[in-house]
Amino acid sequence: MTTALTVQHDVCLKAHNTLGFAVNAEHFVAVADESELEQAIALADENDWTVFLLGGGSNVVLTQNLTGLVIQITDTSAQYESMPNGNTLISVGAGKPWHELVLETLDHDLTGLENLSLIPGSTGAAPVQNIGAYGVELESRLHSVRAYHRPSATWQTLNPSDCAFGYRDSIFKRNPGHYFITRVMFELNDHIAPVTHYGGLEKALLEAVSTSPTNAQMTPVQQAKLISQTVIGIRQSKLPDPAVLGNAGSFFKNPVVSSDHASRLRVRYPSLVSYPQPDGREKLAAGWLIDESGLRGTVAGPVGVHKDQALVLVHFGEGSGQDLMALAQRVITLIQANFDVTLEIEPIVL
């Protein structure tokens, strides 16, 4: 069925990005289903417009007005289906807010997504940077992704190995504009082993139940719900709420260096924070490097480095993406000079 799309022009995106930068989209359309998405892309082709797919805007830095057509997918449906192996297959529309999905799966007594509670953004964008938190990455819970592949004008179903996931990386991120994800599928059940070893999570869980949740005679579903509540609590206490203070979460990826490099740094900085990697290299905590360089709490006009979380760059209001990128460059230059480490920006810069 053909529907008439409502295309708006010169739309301010301030409310569509969590950093709160007031840039305009030349053309903007919300699409409710796959047929409307195809129509929107055809319209862009007819008019020779570039296309950008925007989710919740929690992982983008908008530095200038966006020319061409900005598309937003509004499908928030979620279908639950029992599989022959006893697991549940969930098919989720790209527009569903991610955290809403996590809570909904827990309401259905399904485990597996709890560590990823309270990550902002849409479900459709979650595979793009293989979202991860507290020891779990999306790829380990994913069944498949349905996407329109623009270069071949075909609909494709990609399984996790097709997605070529890496740390905050995927085939979708490496090929901007090629894939339009419309549905994300998960295979969950009521007994996925809880992941509790990461960061402050284990400590917070011990405080909550005064023993390890796995020893507390709780069912896996009860453990998952407790982990979700605990993660929400930790995140609310640590990370600025974008509704109050503009930010895009972690602004830099944690850099991975050779073990020799890490050893040299440890001589100069005995408290260096690092995590061994399977390939023998070490992942450094970018937040620690920034903090150690004295940049935490830096204010540069309308933007700054968060006063508690050095990894989070913030927008106080009335600033621009260019202000933020100038600050990011200052951070990158200082970290390079101090540690001989090149920081990579995590969000997509437009």
Ligand SMILES: Cc1cc2nc3c(=O)[nH]c(=O)nc-3n(C[C@H](O)[C@H](O)[C@H](O)COP(=O)(O)OP(=O)(O)OC[C@H]3O[C@@H](n4cnc5c(N)ncnc54)[C@H](O)[C@@H]3O)c2cc1C
């Ligand atoms: C306070 C805060 C905390 C955060 N914490 C974490 C965290 O713990 N872990 C983590 O991994 N991330 C975290 N993030 C980053 C962010 O929430 C995730 O990257 C999220 O998945 C982005 O979703 P979005 O819908 O906002 O994407 P957007 O910012 O709208 O888009 C990001 C990219 O994905 C593309 N995209 C969006 N939708 C689709 C689609 N349907 N198909 C194809 N491409 C698409 C866009 O074109 C763009 O390139 C945090 C962000 C904030 C603000």
